[in-house]
Amino acid sequence: MAQAKKNTIKLKFDTARNLAPALESKSVAKIADRYELFINGKFEKPSSKKYFDTINPANEEKLSSIAEANNADVNKAVVAARNAYEKGWKKTSPKERAKYIFRIARIIQEKARELSVIETLDGGKPIRESRDFDVPTAANHFFYYAGWADKLDYAFPNKKPTSLGVAGQIIPWNFPLLMAAWKIAPALATGNTVVLKPAETTSLTALKLAEIIQEADLPPGVVNIITGAGSTGAALVNHPDVNKIAFTGSTDVGKIIQKAIAGTNKKATLELGGKAANIIFDDAPLDQAVEGIINGIFFNQGHVCCAGSRLFVQESVYKIVLQKLKDRMESLILGDPMDKNTDIGAINSKQQLDVINKYLKIGQQEGAEIFQSACVIPKKGFYCRPTIFTNVAQSNRIAQEEIFGPVLAIQTFRTEDEVIEKANNTPFGLSAGVWTDKGSKIFNMTSKLKAGVIWANTYNKFDPTSPFGGYKESGFGREGGLHGLSAYLKM
Amino acid sequence: MSNRLEVLKTYKIYIGGQFPRTESGRTYVACSPKGDQLANMCLSSRKDFRDAVGSARGAFGGWSGRAAFNRGQILYRIAEMLEGRKVQFVDELIKQGATKANADNEINQSIDRLIYYSGWCDKYQQIFSSVNPVASSHFNFSVVEPMGVVAAIAPQEFSLIGLVSLIAPIIAGGNTCVLLASEKKPLCAVTFAEVLNSSDLPGGVVNILTGKVSELLPFFADNMDLNATCFCESDEVAKKLIKEKASLNVKRVIIYDSKKWISDESQSPYFINDFQEVKTTWHPIENIGGPKAGY
Numbered sequence: 001m002a003q004a005k006k007n008t009i010k011l012k013f014d015t016a017r018n019l020a021p022a023l024e025s026k027s028v029a030k031i032a033d034r035y036e037l038f039i040n041g042k043f044e045k046p047s048s049k050k051y052f053d054t055i056n057p058a059n060e061e062k063l064s065s066i067a068e069a070n071n072a073d074v075n076k077a078v079v080a081a082r083n084a085y086e087k088g089w090k091k092t093s094p095k096e097r098a099k100y101i102f103r104i105a106r107i108i109q110e111k112a113r114e115l116s117v118i119e120t121l122d123g124g125k126p127i128r129e130s131r132d133f134d135v136p137t138a139a140n141h142f143f144y145y146a147g148w149a150d151k152l153d154y155a156f157p158n159k160k161p162t163s164l165g166v167a168g169q170i171i172p173w174n175f176p177l178l179m180a181a182w183k184i185a186p187a188l189a190t191g192n193t194v195v196l197k198p199a200e201t202t203s204l205t206a207l208k209l210a211e212i213i214q215e216a217d218l219p220p221g222v223v224n225i226i227t228g229a230g231s232t233g234a235a236l237v238n239h240p241d242v243n244k245i246a247f248t249g250s251t252d253v254g255k256i257i258q259k260a261i262a263g264t265n266k267k268a269t270l271e272l273g274g275k276a277a278n279i280i281f282d283d284a285p286l287d288q289a290v291e292g293i294i295n296g297i298f299f300n301q302g303h304v305c306c307a308g309s310r311l312f313v314q315e316s317v318y319k320i321v322l323q324k325l326k327d328r329m330e331s332l333i334l335g336d337p338m339d340k341n342t343d344i345g346a347i348n349s350k351q352q353l354d355v356i357n358k359y360l361k362i363g364q365q366e367g368a369e370i371f372q373s374a375c376v377i378p379k380k381g382f383y384c385r386p387t388i389f390t391n392v393a394q395s396n397r398i399a400q401e402e403i404f405g406p407v408l409a410i411q412t413f414r415t416e417d418e419v420i421e422k423a424n425n426t427p428f429g430l431s432a433g434v435w436t437d438k439g440s441k442i443f444n445m446t447s448k449l450k451a452g453v454i455w456a457n458t459y460n461k462f463d464p465t466s467p468f469g470g471y472k473e474s475g476f477g478r479e480g481g482l483h484g485l486s487a488y489l490k491m
Numbered sequence: 492m493s494n495r496l497e498v499l500k501t502y503k504i505y506i507g508g509q510f511p512r513t514e515s516g517r518t519y520v521a522c523s524p525k526g527d528q529l530a531n532m533c534l535s536s537r538k539d540f541r542d543a544v545g546s547a548r549g550a551f552g553g554w555s556g557r558a559a560f561n562r563g564q565i566l567y568r569i570a571e572m573l574e575g576r577k578v579q580f581v582d583e584l585i586k587q588g589a590t591k592a593n594a595d596n597e598i599n600q601s602i603d604r605l606i607y608y609s610g611w612c613d614k615y616q617q618i619f620s621s622v623n624p625v626a627s628s629h630f631n632f633s634v635v636e637p638m639g640v641v642a643a644i645a646p647q648e649f650s651l652i653g654l655v656s657l658i659a660p661i662i663a664g665g666n667t668c669v670l671l672a673s674e675k676k677p678l679c680a681v682t683f684a685e686v687l688n689s690s691d692l693p694g695g696v697v698n699i700l701t702g703k704v705s706e707l708l709p710f711f712a713d714n715m716d717l718n719a720t721c722f723c724e725s726d727e728v729a730k731k732l733i734k735e736k737a738s739l740n741v742k743r744v745i746i747y748d749s750k751k752w753i754s755d756e757s758q759s760p761y762f763i764n765d766f767q768e769v770k771t772t773w774h775p776i777e778n779i780g781g782p783k784a785g786y
Contacts, residue, residue: 140626159761255738262734263727270741427740446772447636456774463625467633467771472718473741478769481623483633491761 019333022340024127029117031204034065037073037227038210040080041220047072054203057124058337058346058381066203069226074235077224081166081193082241084221089193090163094150101146101188103216108139111212115205119177120337122204124346124382125300127338137462138181144464145185148485152190155482161489163191164267165243168236172249173199173348174303180206182479183246184223190488192244193222197236200229201349242266244488251402251473269477269487271305271469273402274430277423278308278459279445282317284435288457290324293408296433296459298332298386301347302406306431308459310399311410312419318412322390329373329386336378344406347382356384356405363389363398368409394422402428416441420448429471433459502677504533504701505684507546508694514538519703521677524588532677535702540669540710543698547640547667548716550695555637555665563612566663569690570605576686580651583678587650600753601655607758608659615664615760619767628776635767637665638743639718642711644704646723649752650676654683656752657721658697660762669698671711677701712736719743719766723750
């Protein structure tokens, strides 16, 4: 406690707030006026004849029109994937398969700048994050899984694993290109063909990936990318000739999918919601911990399934952590995602902003105290100030339900046992964070927290070699690493 | 020819290390293939099932927290106890329709299977865990952990080796479980519970019920305190029902619908892994001296 008191110097971030704008150029991004469906290696007009707009959530301007796939289109894509599987891909030698995937990784690296800009324009995330995280990690994911293609027998001894067939994959809008990579790379490495549906608000980088796949000369039909909203996804899930469903999204939809495929032999991987506990002990390096809290909940505007959205602070350091956290929040730069200085970009859609605002109301109605940083909100576009709630009860909805925005619910604790019980008291189990200088305490915590990924003295780190996925209602199956292969193999 | 009247066994269910009768007071008759009455079995109810799940949940922390070596010793002890009661199991298997040779084979295989999994208790972790070479300056590793409480409906045929082949990998991996015995051939399951009860296995780690699959099946899938459910028949309607109800809390569903339980093919560490979660942990590595440091 004495030590904590000494450590009360307010960090001076004031100067950072006067940075001149450093806008990334839009000129590298070639966005067509209209995008068709990528089926059997070609861009095809949708039989629905329908298109929907995709907009830049930072200024609400239209970027492009996107084809909407109906049942007939979904069927066409699945048939293309099936033919590609039976007639070629299944028999393609693993080492050749690997080389195609390596090629895709390389082209993503070559086009990294364009992909980053489009990711930010279409999704609203800060260009710094697209550039330094989403795009390079996506390329790395392809590079990593490419190498597995001809080594599968070493991953599962005595199993002689074989591919499943056609994988239907549905991905969310928070990391559009990266999630496409997480899905496509292991599926191809294990010899499956793919029909992928990106989220309707963020189709562009997936379609750019389709162009890259064309450029890489991947045989037609091995990867098909169809765009649309929930009904397109449902058609894919329910298509009888799909062997595997891989879904990343909300727990509600995940349950619907699990139920929908109950009467089939479709294999499933579900990567669903979370409400992660980020736990700060009094012996933690507090300034680093505060950075971890900020990164945990405000990374990508909090649109992160593993976001550290429940903060637990040990009582003895609660006041100082709270003060440091508020000070640090005031230094966050919210604004144009294309500005390289921006920390907090735009909320992905109007719909999501409404959800977040609903929870801001609920939190206050439940009696929690709200604090928001004083930043200026741009006039156009969808934005939400970094927000924390204190005086939160375990039963409050803001402490139990996934908000998927920059909103943190803060609670306190006294003992390790107490915080373990509180942290595990949720139907979710995707991730957790622990901050302490004591090694033995870290291992006690990490072994008792019921979550698939645990960050100790760090938060929101990802790597292609590192298995990711949840316990309990956060889903099942793992993505990344050796463990991510088994989701796409018959054994 | 003795005049002594044989003492018949009352077959009861096994919950939390106790042998209660079903709370429902109901029974059904287990018969031999010829139709001779073998015993009055408990017709377990939904409430019995809930009690069993509660016991399994209560036992989970202790069992999963045991040293892996200790779990191995307890599985070995179960095998020892089973060996000592071979005659009784052979007798029951024959009553339930097995030939003497098949009964001998089934009990021997069951004992050996327990020994097999006993050995795996402190080894599968090294097979399925990994240290992950992440690109950033972090130490990153993935370990397997038990899923929690597993409910399983035992195979209808091979009422002993089937049951053992499920229980052994589930508990070897640190889970606790609730089993429903083969409906038509339930005798060995109850006798096996008596073996478990005299084998240092903590009460509640394994709970065994007898009763009707059709009645209890939905509860094996929709109970919200279960982490996983396991089914061993190829009945498509039942499989669909289980998978649908499992979605209520995103339960893991493990289907073994074409296993030859008597064969050695039906044992491997992959059966243990089927009931494990993967947990990945990250921790930063301080980079003193930088990449050019010579030490």
